[in-house]
Structure formats: structure tokens, C-alpha cells
Amino acid sequence: MGNSPPPSSSLFPVLLFARICGVAVAMLVLSWALAFKSSFLPRSSSQEDLIYSVLHPLLMVIGFILVSGEAILVHRWLPGSRNMKKSVHLWLQGVALGSGVFGIWTKFHGQDGVLGNFYSLHSWMGLICVSLFGVQWLMGFLSFWHRGEARLIRMKVLPWHVFLGLYTYGLAVATAETGLLEKLTFLQTRRNVDKHGSESMVVNSLGLGLALLSGMVILAAVSPKYQSLQTKLMYSRSEPKNLTS
Template structure:
């Protein structure tokens, strides 16, 4: 059973703390400023879908997928256990991402009106890449013996695409925050120094810090404690 190295503990702590701050900020934004998510008066169902989108994409997709990346660093136990937990967390994140995009198909302006921006295009690409990554990991996990050599060759690409997709998800969220805040400030006269603007800007900064800690933890080399073998005493 491998223990977490002392050098990784501060990094894992800051990654978890950043995740909690991001979750608190997106919950505050979604629940305290609900009227900002629908520019016109609409039904309660439309409001729920509009609020669910940032919650699912930030907490369900970004934070949980980040935790899945960190599993290899903090979870004690066998390698197969870590892979199982990693796969389950990534599956939960993928489900949240798919459902988060699905909520936009129920927008009051229709499907096309909700998929015209850079944010929407990046989101579709990100979730598609994430789904392909998860499927590759799923097949590799359940067919270890048959694809052992293939898995060894594919593993570096799997790691690269996993981190790239995670970074792309954070970048997509940042474009979404910028798009929403720009709309609020130009069309609804939301001041740049108002509480809502501060919450959204803090959320963007928190996401940037979170992604930095998670990616740094993922690429940091594992430290191995040397084991000193007992010397034979000569008689």
C-alpha cells in the first residue's frame, strides 16, 4: 500500500481547497443570482435548466474529472483499485458533461441559438474528446490481457489527451464566464464592480488556480524513498 509522499501533500491540499472554493462560488452565483440566467421572464423549468448548466459543467464535469486525475496521487491501495476509481469518477464527470450540454437543448431560444459561440463549439469538442478518452480507458481496463502491448504504446497519448481535455474544459468554462458576464454588463446594465461581477471574476480565477494545481500534481514525478538493505555482519 503506497503512501502519499510528503512533497505531494501541500499540492493536494491546495488542489482540494481550490475545488471547494470553485464549488462554493458557482453555487453562490447560480442560487443567489438566478435571474441573470434567463434574460426574459420564463417558466420555472427553463430557469432550472439554465441554472443546472453551470453547476453540472463546473462541479460535475471539471471538479470531478480533476479529482479523477488526482486519484493516482492520493488513493492508497493497488493499481487496479486506482484505475477502477479513476474510471468511475471519469464516467460520472462524463455523464455530468453530457447532461450539462443536454440542458442547453431545452433553452427558450432553441437549439441553434445556444450553439453559435466559441464557448459552445469548445464545449462540444471537449465533451466529445472526453467521451472518446473514457471509452478507450474502459476498453483497456476490461481487456487488459488482450491489449497489453497496445496499452503500453497508447498510454502516453492517453495521459496527454486526458490533461489536454481537462485544460480545454477549464478554458471552455472561462469563455462561458466571459460571454455571460459581457452579456450581463452590456444588455442588463450589470456594473463591473457589483457583487455578481466579483463572484464571476473570482470563479474564473479559482478555475485557473484549480487547473494549475491539478495538472502540476499530475505531471510531478513520484518520489521514491530508498530502502536500505540490512548489511550482513561478519563474524
């Protein structure tokens, strides 16, 4: 495999803003989890359950959404061959998948059990999202290590792989937004958290940061200028050489 085309310079502002949003999201979710621990106290009030309750947003936002977003951006900034980009992409997606699975397990670990935590739109969307992500990663893993298949088949599957990857990433962000709304509504109605207080501002800012981040990541992934360059190179490599008489 040869080297893939270099990223267009027009993508630099998008990539930079995506990184800024990612850092802001990480700082916000860390601040929420560490500065407002009382909001994550479960009914049992045990230290172990508190740790699992705090770990859930950290794993799902930083480990799942941020890492999977970085895996998507790898194809836009990392220099080198396609195989190296694919291996880094696959490794990062594996880390994101492990974080997502463990993040869901932290919710099922509590005293309420599986059914007690599996009742809301957020929980259903989260399970569907991680399941789709697992299927997507497995398909990528098999495709990466089994390169004997016909190139035409791989080219036909690639658009569906890209679509499912971006759809799952968008679904993950939407799932996080429903979780933030569900948690904030609970805090404001049952624990008398001020709607204009600092915690409400942190959670709302986190939701806004996730929305901006997802937009930048998806924009970088479907950038028309980069895609047009990639298509031209692909067709130029696949065109048969002119025969001279």
C-alpha cells in the same frame, strides 16, 4: 497487479491547495447560481427554463470539471492497488462525462433549440471537449475490462491516454472561462450589472479559482518526483534477473 508506489510527501501541499481551490470553486458557482437567479432568467421566463439555465453552470463546473479533476488526483492520493485506482478513476470520469452531457443538453433544451444555442466559441469548445472526453472514457473503459492485450501495447498507449486526459481537462477549464466571460459581458452590457458589483466579483473570482485549480491538478499529475519514482519501479520490475553461472 501489485500495489502502485505511494504518493510523494512533497505532493501533499499541491493536493491540499487543489482541494481548497475545488471547495472555493464549488462555493462560488453555487453562490452565483442561487444568489443571482435573475441573471439566469431566459427570455421565456418559465420556471422550467430557469432551472435548466441554472443547472448548466452547476453541472459543467461541479459535475464535469471538479469531478474529472478529482479523478485525475485519485492516482496521487488513493492507497491500494493499481486496479482499484483505475476503477475509481473510471467511475469518477463516468460521473463527469454524464454531467457534461446533461449539462450541454440543458442548453439545447430551451426554446431556441440546438442551433439557437450553438453559435459561440464557448459552445463549439464545449461540444469538442465533451466529445473528446467521451472518446477518452470509452478507451479507458475498454482497456480496463479487456486486459488480455499485450502489456507492451498498453505501455505505449498510456502516455497518449495521459496526454489526452490532461489536454481535455485543460480544455474544459478554458471552455468554462470563455463561458464566464461571455455571460459576464452579456450581464454588464445588457442587464446593467455593475462591473465592480458583487456579482461581477463572484464571477471573476470563480474564473480565477478555476485557473488555480487546473494548475494544481495538472502539477500533481505531472509531478517529476512521483513520475521518477514510478519509472524506477516500473523498470526494476521489468528488468530480467541476473543469471549466475
